[in-house]
Amino acid sequence: xxxxxxxxxxxxxxxxxxxxxxxxxxxLYLDRIESSQSGLNAFISITREEALAAAAEADRRLAAxxxxxxxxxxxxxxxxxxxxxxxxxCGSRMLENFVSPYDATVVSKLKAAGTVMVGKTNxxxxxxxxxxxSSYFGPVRNPWNTALVPGGSSGGSAAAVAARLVPAxxxxxxxxxxxxxxxxxxxxxxxxxxxxxxxxxxxxxxxSLDQGGVIAATAEDAALMLGAMAGFDPNDSTSVDxxxxxxxxxxxxxxxxxxxxxxxxxxxKGLDPSCEARIREALGVYEKLGAQxxxxxxxxxxxxxxxxxxxxxxxxxxxxxxxxxxxxxxxCENPKDLMDLYCRTRGEGFxxxxxxxIMTGTYVLSAGYYDAYYLKAQKVRQxxxxxxxxxxxxVDVLIGPTTPTPAFPIGAKIDxxxxxxxxxxxxxxxxxxxxxxxSIPCGFVQGLPVGLxxxxxxxxxxxxxxxxxxxxxxxxxxxxxxxxxx
Numbered sequence: 001x002x003x004x005x006x007x008x009x010x011x012x013x014x015x016x017x018x019x020x021x022x023x024x025x026x027x028l029y030l031d032r033i034e035s036s037q038s039g040l041n042a043f044i045s046i047t048r049e050e051a052l053a054a055a056a057e058a059d060r061r062l063a064a065x066x067x068x069x070x071x072x073x074x075x076x077x078x079x080x081x082x083x084x085x086x087x088x089x090c091g092s093r094m095l096e097n098f099v100s101p102y103d104a105t106v107v108s109k110l111k112a113a114g115t116v117m118v119g120k121t122n123x124x125x126x127x128x129x130x131x132x133x134s135s136y137f138g139p140v141r142n143p144w145n146t147a148l149v150p151g152g153s154s155g156g157s158a159a160a161v162a163a164r165l166v167p168a169x170x171x172x173x174x175x176x177x178x179x180x181x182x183x184x185x186x187x188x189x190x191x192x193x194x195x196x197x198x199x200x201x202x203x204x205x206x207x208s209l210d211q212g213g214v215i216a217a218t219a220e221d222a223a224l225m226l227g228a229m230a231g232f233d234p235n236d237s238t239s240v241d242x243x244x245x246x247x248x249x250x251x252x253x254x255x256x257x258x259x260x261x262x263x264x265x266x267x268x269k270g271l272d273p274s275c276e277a278r279i280r281e282a283l284g285v286y287e288k289l290g291a292q293x294x295x296x297x298x299x300x301x302x303x304x305x306x307x308x309x310x311x312x313x314x315x316x317x318x319x320x321x322x323x324x325x326x327x328x329x330x331x332c333e334n335p336k337d338l339m340d341l342y343c344r345t346r347g348e349g350f351x352x353x354x355x356x357x358i359m360t361g362t363y364v365l366s367a368g369y370y371d372a373y374y375l376k377a378q379k380v381r382q383x384x385x386x387x388x389x390x391x392x393x394x395v396d397v398l399i400g401p402t403t404p405t406p407a408f409p410i411g412a413k414i415d416x417x418x419x420x421x422x423x424x425x426x427x428x429x430x431x432x433x434x435x436x437x438x439s440i441p442c443g444f445v446q447g448l449p450v451g452l453x454x455x456x457x458x459x460x461x462x463x464x465x466x467x468x469x470x471x472x473x474x475x476x477x478x479x480x481x482x483x484x485x486x
Contacts, residue, residue, distance in 0.1 A: 008221035022072030071114030094349035104201025121156030151181030176427025179439035183402035183451020194434030195240035198233035206315035219468035223247035256290030261395030278443035310377035317361030402451030
């Protein structure tokens with residue numbers, strides 16, 4: 001097996017055995033990134049010099065017998081995380097030339113763990129999108145078929161891991177933006193519990209929903225990454241102060257007697273029958289291992305999409321008000337006055353999808369409509385949360401599809417926002433309730449990957465990763481790499 005097809009855990013073991021150096025690994029992955037850029041467009045910035053310097057330092061630490069499980073391993077960051085001295089664009093013209101003066105907490109934690117950043121991955125503009133087509137820097141392409149979308153908004157991270165351009169990458173999930181692209185690209189994507197990973201330095205879209213996470217080849221790799229990323233941060237008022245367990249310690253726990261809930265609302269007429277067949281086959285693997293399947297219902301869950309598309313745009317409208325051309329970011333040329341500066345800067349700096357969500361959010365927050373839309377959406381959000389609480393009183397995890405269909409063609413849904421929004425129908429509920437969820441590959445439909453979603457109770461990441469890992473121990477879907485990138 002070629003080195004670049006190795007998992008994060010395998011690469012880390014190879015570094016400790018001195019099978020190769022961190023500098024050699026960094027060069028290998030940087031070369032793969034650069035050669036694939038014209039075909040996939042998975043990266044916005046490639047940080048060769050910084051990566052080689054960090055890799056040389058990692059080699060020095062490893063030679064001295066220092067360092068931890070991630071020391072010297074190359075990773076990429078979604079271009080929504082601030083990186084000191086490196087551009088942080090959020091896939092937008094508005095921040096095209098913005099160089100952050102500090103590191104996001106996630107970046108500084110992974111840097112302290114010894115990882116080597118090789119670049120910043122492409123994404124939907126300000127994380128708004130389900131297909132990675134709204135990026136100012138052009139769409140990302142799916143490594144399994146470059147005519148198809150990779151999913152969004154973390155499409156660059158998912159495509160990069162699927163094509164083995166990096167073994168793992170950070171990502172963010174506001175309504176499914178880690179799990180959905182992980183499913184469409186055939187990799188593992190973990191969204192932790194809201195508050196488990198600091199949002200400091202992660203550019204805000206919808207503050208009550210955004211959560212940093214990871215995309216990797218396997219659940220074991222995701223566990224290693226989460227262990228380094230998670231933890232309380234005094235800089236983030238939504239960060240939860242509770243100990244971080246060793247997520248790798250319970251990966252191999254037995255699932256005998258595990259109570260798996262099948263969400264009735266997920267196996268509906270919107271689910272592609274071929275995708276459902278793959279999900280049912282995966283459930284059969286768990287049954288063989290002694291898990292118990294039972295159907296559960298979340299009656300409020302079908303309201304998650306309309307609820308999300310009131311709450312998220314409202315918060316986006318507020319968060320994106322700061323991009324006005326005054327202090328940082330894009331500024332229009334020769335404004336006549338202050339109003340002209342605001343209007344033209346925002347008109348020229350934002351793309352169509354971001355403008356659509358700002359307008360929607362401003363509308364639902366306006367004096368005449370706040371009660372009718374925003375307040376009502378928050379009430380429904382509580383009903384969804386209570387539905388999940390009732391379900392987890394009966395079962396240990398919930399399992400179902402991640403997406404209704406496999407990847408679709410670039411351009412197929414770009415002019416139909418509502419159809420595009422429905423791609424998140426199975427993922428949004430976990431964000432509204434702040435729950436952890438993971439998507440893992442569970443087979444193929446016409447050569448395209450299908451994702452299995454596992455959702456757990458609050459701070460149930462260890463259990464969710466255990467359930468994912470046990471499946472990956474029994475199957476090899478996570479080992480499949482697109483032919484063009486083997």
